[in-house]
Amino acid sequence: MHRTSARSLLLTVLLSTATTAQAGWNPLAKEKAEDQPAATNKAAETIAAFKNKDPGIKVFFDKAYGYAVFPTVGKGGMGIGGAYGKGEVYERGTQAGTSSVTQLTIGFQLGGQAYSEIIFFKDKTTLDNFKSGNFEFSAQASAVAITAGASADADYSNGVAIFTLAKGGLMYEASVGGQKFSYTSN
Structure with a gap:
């Protein structure tokens, strides 16, 4: 009887976490055209924050064929998580x-x-692969947390270099492995 109660409690917690994580989250929703300038400003602010934290990252901006800037990625979980x-x-x-x-x-x-x-793409082939709309990081993918001088030791792996900058919160798990990306051209 005790095992049944524990399983019921675990199932309830997992289902409520999954439901809560998805509440108000619609990854398929399209941005409105009038939201574009605000998004561009947030991307510029994010780039400035990365360069301010580690001026050496400028080398990646100068030499990369392309890059993707995500001003805010929200992540949460309790057993099952999402971002x-x-x-x-x-x-x-x-x-x-x-x-x-x-x-x-x-x-x-x-x-x-x-x-x-921020994800840097070393060459056109890697960026084109990303733009195909079905790009995904393997479970082994790792990111460099930006601190002063962190970019000096960073390098490309499979054509990408990934950098993150914490904005807030606390989570006992942090990875970029398994991230999936969609792409829409202008």
Whole structure:
């Protein structure tokens, strides 16, 4: 009888967490045209924040074929977790489209956090793969948390370099593995 109660409690917690995580979250919703300038400003502010935290990251902006900027990625979970964010994609320094990132995780995790993420694409082939709309990081993908000088030791892996900057919250699990991206051109 005790096992049945524990299973019922666990199932209730998992279902309520999954339902709560999805409440008000519509990753398929399209941005309105009038929201574009605000999004561009947030991307510019995010780029400035990364450069301010680690001026050495400028080398990646200068040499990368393209990059994607996600001003805010929200992540939360309790056993089952998820993350979502919207961003902009740049090709050779010019805004080429928008992107969204989603992530579903299962395993030990607890809490919530918000962070900014920038993904650099080393070459046209890697960016084109991202723009195909079905881009996904493997479970082994890792990001460099931006601190002063962090970019000096960073390098590309499979054509991408990933950097994150914490905005707030506390979560006992932090990874970019399993992130999936959609892309919409301008």
